[in-house]
Ligand SMILES: [Ca+2]
């Protein structure tokens with residue numbers, strides 16, 4: 275580059291000198307030489323010989339970037355997501371309930387099991403046409419939901435589709451009224467013939483209703499009744515209003531007395547399907 279600069283300045287001086295003494299051919303020669311010699315040097319000129327020399331120099335770097343330290347980091351994640359969590363407010367898996375706490379004696383235990391099951395006589399009165407077991411279960415759940423009771427319910431009825439003995443969860447915890455009164459200590463106690471207290475309280479806590487069916491016992495009229503078709507052992511007894519689909523006057527079903535704690539709580543007499551009674555509902 276210094277040679278080119280020296281040549282350039284020399285040529286410029288020569289061109290300047292000869293321009294002062296014009297000679298056409300000399301001027302052309304001088305200008306032509308100046309254009310060639312004073313053309314700005316390009317950077318590639320100096321490095322022409324280097325292009326082949328760098329290609330082999332970096333090949334050793336490709337093997338130095340991998341790491342062996344990451345293989346032990348993820349072993350602690352395998353203990354999460356194993357089944358339902360009691361107390362998270364979401365009923366899942368084997369949980370009967372989840373009241374979003376870890377407190378006992380509030381209805382749902384710290385193991386997410388019911389601490390008692392509620393039994394009630396409906397505040398509503400019905401004929402013997404209940405829509406079968408499915409229709410009666412709907413009545414129970416609608417009544418319970420409207421009253422703010424927890425859980426799901428089934429009707430204490432027997433048809434050719436099933437009985438309490440075949441359908442119910444056989445509770446190992448007490449059956450209680452919604453005011454806390456003990457009805458039975460568990461399923462076995464519920465079905466041994468007598469109750470600790472009659473199921474005389476509705477889903478809202480009021481007195482069981484007075485229907486048009488009347489069961490007379492020892493000259494006493496019992497007009498607070500429930501359709502059942504069921505004996506105190508939880509199995510079929512008497513008649514059942516054509517599987518509780520009939521409100522015919524000439525059809526009958528076994529009816530219990532909601533103020534009785536004897537076997538008559540569920541089986542007092544076969545009474546007419548066009549008359550009205552409550553039904554019993556049990557939390558599952
Ligand atoms: Ca849960």
Ligand SMILES: [Ca+2]
Nearest residue numbers: 377380382383
């Ligand atoms: Ca609880």
